[in-house]
Every structure is written in C-alpha cells, then in structure tokens.
Amino acid sequence: MSSFNDGAGWDGPAIFVEDVHKSFGKVQALSGIDLVVERGKVLGLLGPNGAGKTTAVKILTTLIKPDRGRALVEGRDVLRSPAAVRDIIGLAGQSAAIQEELTGRENLEIMGRLYHLDPDTRRRRSNELLEQFDLLDAADRPTKGYSGGMQRRLDLALSLVSLPRVLFLDEPTTGLDPRSRLGMWEVIRELVSIGTTLLLTTQYLEEADELADEIVVIDHGKVIAAGTALELKNRVGGDVVQFEVVEKSRIGEAAEAVRSLSESDLATDGESGQVSLRVGKNGSQALVETVRRLDALGIQTEGLAVRRPSLDDVFLSLTGHGAEEPEASSSSSRRRAGKRH
Amino acid sequence: MTVTNTQTLVALDLPNPSRSSRLKLGLSDTVTLTLRDLRVWVRNPAFIFFTIIQPVMFVLLFRYVFGGAIQVKVPGGYVSFLMPGIIAQSAAFASFGTAIALARQLQKGVIDRFRAMPMARSAVLLGRLVGDAIRLLVTVLVILGVGYLVGFRFSNGFLPAILMLILGVVFGVTICTVSAFVGLAIKDEESVGSFGLVWLFPLTFVSAAFVPVQSMPGWLQAFANNQPVTIVIDEMRSLALGGPLTLHAWQSGVWLAGIIAVFVPLAVRAYRKAT
Numbered sequence: 001m002s003s004f005n006d007g008a009g010w011d012g013p014a015i016f017v018e019d020v021h022k023s024f025g026k027v028q029a030l031s032g033i034d035l036v037v038e039r040g041k042v043l044g045l046l047g048p049n050g051a052g053k054t055t056a057v058k059i060l061t062t063l064i065k066p067d068r069g070r071a072l073v074e075g076r077d078v079l080r081s082p083a084a085v086r087d088i089i090g091l092a093g094q095s096a097a098i099q100e101e102l103t104g105r106e107n108l109e110i111m112g113r114l115y116h117l118d119p120d121t122r123r124r125r126s127n128e129l130l131e132q133f134d135l136l137d138a139a140d141r142p143t144k145g146y147s148g149g150m151q152r153r154l155d156l157a158l159s160l161v162s163l164p165r166v167l168f169l170d171e172p173t174t175g176l177d178p179r180s181r182l183g184m185w186e187v188i189r190e191l192v193s194i195g196t197t198l199l200l201t202t203q204y205l206e207e208a209d210e211l212a213d214e215i216v217v218i219d220h221g222k223v224i225a226a227g228t229a230l231e232l233k234n235r236v237g238g239d240v241v242q243f244e245v246v247e248k249s250r251i252g253e254a255a256e257a258v259r260s261l262s263e264s265d266l267a268t269d270g271e272s273g274q275v276s277l278r279v280g281k282n283g284s285q286a287l288v289e290t291v292r293r294l295d296a297l298g299i300q301t302e303g304l305a306v307r308r309p310s311l312d313d314v315f316l317s318l319t320g321h322g323a324e325e326p327e328a329s330s331s332s333s334r335r336r337a338g339k340r341h
Numbered sequence: 342m343t344v345t346n347t348q349t350l351v352a353l354d355l356p357n358p359s360r361s362s363r364l365k366l367g368l369s370d371t372v373t374l375t376l377r378d379l380r381v382w383v384r385n386p387a388f389i390f391f392t393i394i395q396p397v398m399f400v401l402l403f404r405y406v407f408g409g410a411i412q413v414k415v416p417g418g419y420v421s422f423l424m425p426g427i428i429a430q431s432a433a434f435a436s437f438g439t440a441i442a443l444a445r446q447l448q449k450g451v452i453d454r455f456r457a458m459p460m461a462r463s464a465v466l467l468g469r470l471v472g473d474a475i476r477l478l479v480t481v482l483v484i485l486g487v488g489y490l491v492g493f494r495f496s497n498g499f500l501p502a503i504l505m506l507i508l509g510v511v512f513g514v515t516i517c518t519v520s521a522f523v524g525l526a527i528k529d530e531e532s533v534g535s536f537g538l539v540w541l542f543p544l545t546f547v548s549a550a551f552v553p554v555q556s557m558p559g560w561l562q563a564f565a566n567n568q569p570v571t572i573v574i575d576e577m578r579s580l581a582l583g584g585p586l587t588l589h590a591w592q593s594g595v596w597l598a599g600i601i602a603v604f605v606p607l608a609v610r611a612y613r614k615a616t
Contacts, residue, residue: 010353012350016350058453061457062456062457063453063456063457070352072350072352074353075352075353076352076353076355077352077353080352081352081353081354081355081356081357082357083357083358083459084353084355084357086457086458086459087459089457091453091454091457093450093453093454097449097450097451097453097454099377099381099451101380101381101384101385102377102380102381102384106380110373110377113369113373114370114373114374114455114458114460115458115459115460116366116369116459116460142384158454159454
C-alpha cells in the first residue's frame with residue numbers, strides 16, 4: 001500500500017501534542033494545549049462551540065499548521081512529515097463528505113483509488129465496510145436517498161478504507177436523532193475494539209462519557225481539565241439535588257431557600273425552571289431538607305431527585321457555564337436579580 | 342496531564358515523497374477525480390440541462406427570434422455569425438458550474454477530507470478542469486450539431502474548423518480557471534452564483550457574440566472591441582468563415598495565456614489556504 005506504513009522505531013504515544021498555539025488573525029484559537037493519547041485508546045475532546053476542538057483536529061490532520069509547538073501522530077511530525085501523517089490517519093468530519101449522486105459502493109471505491117489500493121483490495125475493502133456498517137442492502141443505490149444515520153455511517157466507512165491507525169472523528173453524531181446516535185456509538189465501539197486509536201471531539205458530555213477512555217476539556221483554546229470520566233466526576237464530588245419549579249417566576253425564591261444546603265454555587269435555568277445544587281456526601285438528607293423548605297414556602301416542584309454528578313456538572317464547575325448554553329448561568333442569575341424586590 | 346520526559350520523544354525522521362512519485366500519484370489522482378466528476382455530471386439532470394439544453398435553447402432563440410432583426414455582413418448570414426458567439430457564451434457560462442461545485446465541496450468539507458489523505462493536492466483542481474474540458478467539448482459538439490440543422494456551415498475548410506472548436510474549449514477552460522478562483526475565494530455557494538452573473542453577463546453580452554459591435558453606442562464599443570471575449574470570438578469567426586487571422590490569433594493567445602497565468606496561481610493559493 002504505502003511505503004511509510006511500517007511505523008518502525010516508534011513506541012511512544014499515538015498522539016502527542018505539546019504547547020500548540022494557533023491564532024487566526026486576532027482570534028487566539030489555541031493558546032498552548034498539550035495532549036497525549038496512548039495507542040488503542042479513545043480520547044474525548046470536549047468543549048463548547050469555538051473552544052478550539054476543530055482547530056486541534058485540523059492541526060493533527062495536517063489541514064492547518066500550528067504557529068508554535070509540536071504535534072506528532074505515531075511519531076510523525078505534522079510540520080516536517082505531513083505526507084507520512086496522512087498515510088496513517090483517517091478523518092470523518094461534521095458533515096457527510098459523500099458524493100450524493102454516487103452509490104455507497106462507488107463512494108468507497110473512489111476513496112480506495114485515492115488511497116492507491118490495488119483493484120482487488122479496493123473491492124474487498126468496500127464489501128467489508130458495507131457489511132460492517134450495515135449498508136449492504138443500500139450499497140448500489142445513490143446515497144442521496146440514504147437516511148441521516150446511513151450517510152453518517154458511510155462517511156465514517158469512507159474514513160476507514162485505508163485501515164488508519166489513528167482516527168479523528170470531529171463531532172460524529174452532531175445533528176443525528178437519538179436512535180442513529182446509539183447506532184454510531186456501537187459502530188465506534190467496534191472500531192476501538194480492534195485497536196484503532198481514536199480522537200473524538202464532541203459537544204455531548206454523554207457521548208464522551210460513553211466512548212472515551214480519557215477526557216480532555218478545553219475552553220477558550222486551553223486545556224482546563226483532563227482525566228477519566230470517573231476522575232472528573234469525583235473531582236466535582238458529591239451528589240446533586242435537582243428539581244424543576246413549576247411556577248417559573250418563583251425560581252429565585254426557591255433557589256434562595258435551598259442555597260444553604262449547597263456546598264458551592266448552585267445553578268438555575270430560568271427557561272426550564274431547573275435548579276441543581278451540589279450537596280456533598282449526604283444526598284438523601286439534603287433531599288428531605290429540600291422538600292421541607294420548598295413545601296413550607298408552598299413552591300411546587302417536578303422531577304425532584306438526587307443523582308450522581310454528570311459531566312454536565314463537571315463542565316459547569318470547571319467553566320462556570322454549561323456545555324451547550326454558555327450564557328445560561330449568567331442570564332439566569334440576572335433574571336433572578338431582577339425578580340428580587 | 343501526564344506529560345513526562347518529553348525530551349525523549351524525538352519525531353521519526355521520515356522523508357517526504359520524491360518529486361517523481363508525487364508526479365505519478367498526481368496523474369493517477371487527477372484521472373480518478375475527473376472520472377468521478379464526469380460520473381456525477383451525467384447522473385445529475387440539472388447539470389445536463391445547463392450543459393446541453395440551455396445552449397440549444399440559446400441557438401434556437403437567437404437564430405429564430407432575435408436573428409431576423411440583426412444585420413450582419415458575413416457569408417452565410419446571421420446563423421454563421423451567431424455560431425462562434427454562442428459557443429463562446431456557452432463555454433463561459435459553463436464555468437458557473439466550476440465555481441459552484443468547488444464552493445460547495447469546500448463548504449461541505451469534501452476538500453478537507455481530500456487534503457487529509459495521501460493524495461496529490463493539485464488533483465482536486467486539475468481533475469475539475471480536465472472534467473470541464475470534456476464537458477465543454479460535448480457542449481460545443483451539441484451546439485454545432487444543432488447549428489448544422491438550422492443552416493450553419495463551416496466555409497473555411499476542415500482544419501480551421503477543428504482549430505475553432507479547440508479554441509472554443511480552451512477559452513472555456515480559461516474562464517473556468519477564473520471561476521475556480523472565484524468559487525474557492527468566496528466559498529459560499531449562493532454568493533458565488535450571484536457574483537458569477539455580475540461578471541459573466543457583461544463580459545459575454547457586451548461583446549461581438551450576438552450582435553456586431555458597430556451597432557453599439559461609441560462608449561460601449563470601446564469596451565466591447567477590446568475585451569477578450571470579443572477578441573476570441575472574432576478569431577473563432579475568422580477560423581469558421583474565413584477572414585484576417587494573424588492579428589486576432591496572437592491577441593487571443595496573449596489574453597488566454599495572461600488570464601491563465603494570473604488565475605491559476607490565484608486559484609491554487611485560494612485552494613491551499615481554504616479550509
């Protein structure tokens with residue numbers, strides 16, 4: 001296939017990023033990030049829109065050059081040996097890079113040609129992938145008629161034609177319905193089970209929790225936390241009591257009533273009427289106390305529960321804002337302030 | 342993070358591919374992408390409309406609707422005058438497709454995917470232009486076929502006729518390089534379409550394509566007479582119908598070479614920077 005694929009002499013990590021900076025004009029997209037991904041592991045790169053996730057992927061896939069710092073993929077420097085990097089990586093992007101007029105099989109075959117596989121290997125690989133991704137029945141239909149989930153699966157299959165050692169998935173399930181998302185997760189787990197190193201960017205905390213061995217959280221171009229999902233959750237520590245205020249105008253009142261139960265700042269969302277507070281180890285006692293205080297004020301609630309912290313809580317505690325709505329906490333506190341007389 | 346002993350991580354020293362192997366791969370990748378491009382073309386009804394039906398409609402429209410009112414002094418009358426003009430105009434308009442296709446591929450992320458693969462980076466642009474040349478040849482042959490049905494005849498011999506055909510295609514590909522740059526620089530499919538109208542309409546209609554330039558007001562003649570579309574069309578007319586060749590020949594050559602020399606590097610640069 002390719003003359004670079006022997007990988008001789010490299011026993012370091014599959015991905016190694018050291019102090020990488022990148023700016024576009026005045027916008028500092030990455031201000032010194034470090035990443036290490038061991039072979040066969042899955043790194044979840046997590047952060048809100050514009051945090052620098054896509055920029056990091058573009059640097060590692062040789063699409064853009066870092067301004068400063070080092071980035072190695074299987075020991076190949078993205079600046080000095082970009083061609084050798086391209087030989088061993090696969091990339092599947094946010095939107096399907098498939099040609100709609102062509103069939104699934106044709107799309108795969110053309111990829112095979114562009115990877116310079118011989119005709120036999122090309123055919124065999126296309127069939128394998130169509131089968132693996134449950135696309136055999138639709139293989140000879142134009143991809144225009146594929147569902148969103150099928151298109152995304154084909155898109156992923158296209159990135160695997162050359163059996164890449166390191167795979168980059170940039171928000172692979174953004175915009176998919178929940179069922180297709182579960183389907184994609186299953187496919188990705190299979191890939192990982194055969195030893196592919198995977199770097200996955202996502203806005204969905206749940207997705208990183210499901211798939212990643214290690215999670216790196218970035219915000220404003222900087223790594224703000226790293227570790228396993230469990231480690232990150234433990235770092236936040238403690239149980240979370242959560243409820244929704246039925247009469248949304250009373251959310252501020254409810255928050256004040258339970259504030260003293262919280263170990264740190266509590267979060268409110270004016271839109272959904274949701275209040276959540278971290279209560280430390282004594283979850284059930286805090287729950288009882290919450291019911292008592294709200295009841296005394298005659299505030300009705302829904303979905304009152306105590307739960308283990310999710311990655312959402314982690315994100316909130318790290319950045320001071322939620323993962324998907326960067327301004328949720330500040331706007332709700334403004335709203336709260338406005339309601340007070 | 343567990344970043345330890347980073348000093349020991351020395352990158353592998355791997356050579357980048359040699360020039361000759363790059364050239365070989367570039368050629369094979371260009372062929373792959375050209376074939377992909379043409380396959381997409383024949384499957385998409387809209388593309389067929391723009392490359393075949395629309396030019397045929399223009400031939401019939403000018404031949405039978407406007408043609409009667411336009412006085413020309415060439416052997417064979419208006420239909421002979423019209424044919425080179427229609428070919429040049431259709432070739433120029435075909436470049437819309439180039440701009441829109443490249444902008445769309447950029448927007449969708451197709452070009453990023455290609456650039457992250459071990460394929461020749463030049464193949465995306467080259468494949469598109471080679472595909473354009475083949476499409477243009479088909480369009481020109483269709484127009485000539487319809488032209489023959491409605492009374493057009495070459496009256497200057499076989500070789501000049503072939504040369505006219507080649508000039509028409511080369512002119513079209515030249516305009517496609519401008520469009521390639523426009524598509525890659527603007528990046529947005531819809532803006533690219535509107536911008537195409539802004540420069541392609543005046544360039545093709547304020548020319549000798551459909552009417553003699555002498556029928557225009559003086560200030561417009563100054564532009565129409567000296568712009569490349571008129572110069573190429575005059576040359577094509579001379580080749581098809583006979584007439585003074587030498588002056589237009591080198592002027593056409595200089596214009597086309599000049600446009601290519603400016604816009605190919607610009608398109609390549611826009612392609613490199615686009616991501």
